[in-house]
Amino acid sequence: MSELQERGIEIQIRDLGVTFQDNAGHDVQALTGVNFDIYKGEFISLLGPSGCGKTTLLRTIADLQEPTEGTVRISGMTPKEIRLQQKFGFVFQQPVLFDWRTVKKNVELPLEIMYQSKEDRSKRADEMLEMVGLKNFSDHFPRQLSGGMQQRVNIARAFGIRPEILLMDEPFSALDEFTKEKLHEDLLRIWRQTNKTIVFVTHNIQEAVFLSDRICVLSPHPGRLSAIVDVDLPRPRTLEMKESPRFTELVYEVRGKFEGGSV
Amino acid sequence: MKKIHKIFDHKWASTLLWIVLIIVAWEIAATVVAANNRSPENILPHLYQILAAVFSTSKVSQGMTAVMVVLTSAKATILRALAGFLLGITAGFFLALVMKLSGLLEKMLFPYLMLIQLIPVLGLAPIILAITGDINSSRVIIAAVLSFYPVATNTLAGFKSVDQDKYDLMYTYAAKQRTIYTKVLIPSAIPYFFTGTKIGAPMAITASILVDTLQGDGGLGCILSQSLRHAMSIYVFWLIVFFSAFVGILSTYLMTWIEALISPEKRGIRKARREYKKSAVSQKVSVCPQISIRRRKAE
Numbered sequence: 235m236s237e238l239q240e241r242g243i244e245i246q247i248r249d250l251g252v253t254f255q256d257n258a259g260h261d262v263q264a265l266t267g268v269n270f271d272i273y274k275g276e277f278i279s280l281l282g283p284s285g286c287g288k289t290t291l292l293r294t295i296a297d298l299q300e301p302t303e304g305t306v307r308i309s310g311m312t313p314k315e316i317r318l319q320q321k322f323g324f325v326f327q328q329p330v331l332f333d334w335r336t337v338k339k340n341v342e343l344p345l346e347i348m349y350q351s352k353e354d355r356s357k358r359a360d361e362m363l364e365m366v367g368l369k370n371f372s373d374h375f376p377r378q379l380s381g382g383m384q385q386r387v388n389i390a391r392a393f394g395i396r397p398e399i400l401l402m403d404e405p406f407s408a409l410d411e412f413t414k415e416k417l418h419e420d421l422l423r424i425w426r427q428t429n430k431t432i433v434f435v436t437h438n439i440q441e442a443v444f445l446s447d448r449i450c451v452l453s454p455h456p457g458r459l460s461a462i463v464d465v466d467l468p469r470p471r472t473l474e475m476k477e478s479p480r481f482t483e484l485v486y487e488v489r490g491k492f493e494g495g496s497v
Numbered sequence: 498m499k500k501i502h503k504i505f506d507h508k509w510a511s512t513l514l515w516i517v518l519i520i521v522a523w524e525i526a527a528t529v530v531a532a533n534n535r536s537p538e539n540i541l542p543h544l545y546q547i548l549a550a551v552f553s554t555s556k557v558s559q560g561m562t563a564v565m566v567v568l569t570s571a572k573a574t575i576l577r578a579l580a581g582f583l584l585g586i587t588a589g590f591f592l593a594l595v596m597k598l599s600g601l602l603e604k605m606l607f608p609y610l611m612l613i614q615l616i617p618v619l620g621l622a623p624i625i626l627a628i629t630g631d632i633n634s635s636r637v638i639i640a641a642v643l644s645f646y647p648v649a650t651n652t653l654a655g656f657k658s659v660d661q662d663k664y665d666l667m668y669t670y671a672a673k674q675r676t677i678y679t680k681v682l683i684p685s686a687i688p689y690f691f692t693g694t695k696i697g698a699p700m701a702i703t704a705s706i707l708v709d710t711l712q713g714d715g716g717l718g719c720i721l722s723q724s725l726r727h728a729m730s731i732y733v734f735w736l737i738v739f740f741s742a743f744v745g746i747l748s749t750y751l752m753t754w755i756e757a758l759i760s761p762e763k764r765g766i767r768k769a770r771r772e773y774k775k776s777a778v779s780q781k782v783s784v785c786p787q788i789s790i791r792r793r794k795a796e
Contacts, residue, residue: 298665317671324669330662334684334762343680347672375762378769395670 238273238447244399244431245272245295249304252290252457263456264290268304270450270459272433277425279434279442279449281488287457288435289403295433296322296401308399316398320348323397323430327404329384331376338363338372341391348395362390365424382413386420393424400425400432406441415473418444422471443484444471451491461491520544538731547739550732557730566720566729567736574717575744577633578705581640585701586694588641589648596649597656597682607653614646622708636708636716643704644697648690655689656682691756698752699745706741717741 250268253261265287272278280288293299295306297313308316316322331340341359350358363369366386376384385405392400406414422445425432436442442449446465453460465484467475475481504510523544531537538546550563557563596603618639626635659682667677709718717737724734757763 296669298668317669320671322669324666326662326666328662330666332663332681332684334687334760336761336765344670346680347667347670347676373765374769375765377762378766 238276241274241276243271244274244276244309245433246307247271247291247295247304248307250291250294250301250306251303252287252294252299253302265294265457266303268459270462272431275429275431277422277432277434277445277447279436279446280452281436281439281442281449282452282457283437283454283492285454285457286452287454288437288452290457291452292401292403292433292435295399296324298324320344320395321398323392323395323400325388325392325400325402325405327407329376329381329388331384331387333376336373336375337368337379337387340376340387341394344391344395358394359390362394363387365393365427366390366420380413382409382417385409385413385417389417389421389424393428393430396428397430400430402432402434404435404437407437414441419473421445422469426470439485439488440476443467443481443488444476449488451488453492463488463491538735542732542735547732547735550730550736553732557733563730563733563736566733567717567740570715570717570720571740571744573715574705574709575702577636577716578640578701581637581642581705582644582694582698582701584637585641585644586648586690586697589645589693589697590652590690592645592649593652593656593686594678594683596653603653610646610649613642618643618704618707622711626711632708632712632714636705639708640701640704644694644701647696647700648693651689651693651696652686655686658689659685687760688756691752695749695752698748702741702745702748706737 247268247270250265251263252265253263256262268291280291282288290299294301295308295313297317306313332343335343338356338359341362342355345355345358360369360372363372366389368383368386368390371379371383376387379387388405392402406417409417418441434442434445443465444467449463449465450459451461451463452458463484467478467480467484523541527537527541527543530541531543534540552564554562558566561569592606596606621642622635622639625638626632629635629638663681663685664677667681672680705716706718706721709716710722712719717740720729721734721737723729724731724737757767
């Protein structure tokens with residue numbers, strides 16, 4: 235923990251509240267009174283059942299959602315300023331690939347938007363595809379790939395722009411268990427290589443414990459932060475750790491933090 | 498039974514069956530007509546009679562055989578249809594773009610676009626002829642009007658098919674509005690645009706032929722009405738019927754072909770398939786190819 239704090243605060247969230255209006259015009263509080271900091275280079279998970287506002291929180295950090303109350307500051311700047319500087323990498327639950335572009339061209343898309351030269355784009359895309367193990371598929375089209383491979387392309391694209399902060403919204407929830415485990419290991423390896431801050435939304439306790447430095451446990455109705463759990467499993471993490479007593483303890487501890495008991 | 502299923506896996510097998518069925522039905526009807534009418538060729542001649550007219554060397558008009566008459570006038574009709582079609586699809590595409598750019602314009606225009614479809618083309622033709630005073634440009638305009646509507650509505654549907662995730666993704670990249678159009682919206686709408694052109698192309702040809710019948714200065718429709726009034730052999734009429742059906746179908750296939758030619762995805766998948774076939778033949782292996790087209794799981 236102290237090691238994390240030494241790296242300094244990257245994202246500061248203060249008294250954050252988000253209120254939506256439902257179809258009938260009633261106010262629905264998606265988030266209320268959220269206060270916490272995210273450290274530089276940290277892997278932090280936002281964990282909770284559906285309706286707890288974890289995605290809303292992530293989208294507010296990404297400037298995809300305006301806060302109704304409170305503030306989000308990223309290195310002293312607003313999310314909008316950070317977004318306009320193109321420092322976010324956002325990974326959606328769906329791969330959001332473009333069918334008419336090859337795998338490589340999909341990875342190059344954000345680099346095109348950022349006006350990088352053709353050679354730089356191509357080089358960077360090759361690097362990224364190698365990193366996610368899709369080097370031999372660069373000329374394939376998204377629909378020729380399995381769901382797991384598509385999500386790898388998505389991750390390669392997100393890391394390709396060298397983001398300061400990577401925001402991931404349940405990226406693996408639609409995948410089968412085997413693919414998911416493989417991608418967990420890949421993600422941790424890439425994260426170690428690049429040292430970016432990752433904010434990871436999930437509803438899966440095991441996934442959160444396996445990946446994170448810290449877990450923000452959120453509770454629904456209204457969405458709020460109920461606890462932050464430090465995960466002291468050593469790094470690099472291996473799949474065997476999932477069998478360790480400490481892993482089981484942590485899962486148990488996290489589950490206990492949900493208000494209203496078991497989830 | 499299984500064998501039959503297997504045969505019909507091939508598209509051409511069902512096409513062939515349809516052609517045979519139509520020929521049989523036609524011939525039965527022609528036989529009935531021939532038995533009960535004095536001049537059956539005016540109602541339904543036998544197919545071999547039409548075929549004979551194709552190869553007949555007898556001159557039907559101004560020293561030209563029936564086929565020559567049809568082909569000469571077809572040139573004028575098809576060129577006008579093509580001009581109108583190109584005009585119509587360009588206008589359709591840009592109108593869809595403008596409607597996408599301005600939600601207000603869409604609300605004002607879209608419900609009334611359908612009115613164009615509701616006006617019968619023959620009713621519209623004299624009005625446009627009166628406005629332009631020129632039969633040639635009226636033909637082009639009517640062909641344009643008819644091909645315009647399916648292209649405009651389909652292209653707009655294509656723009657609207659882009660899901661929120663894609664907009665969100667572009668937003669996180671801080672992409673400019675123009676970039677979103679060129680890199681996301683327009684490529685997404687291309688397959689829809691082609692669906693529109695596939696409907697519009699035969700309509701443009703039909704429109705061009707119909708307008709030809711209004712005023713005589715060449716063109717398939719003009720010859721068609723002359724033939725119907727017995728100014729020349731009735732077989733010219735039958736040739737035109739078959740010829741325009743053929744050109745109409747061909748125009749749709751032409752659109753499919755152009756789409757496949759310019760779509761990078763279709764091109765890439767075709768290439769992958771060819772390579773796989775080649776490698777499978779040379780190595781005599783039957784492993785599942787890495788090119789099965791899998792639709793992304795829609796959640």
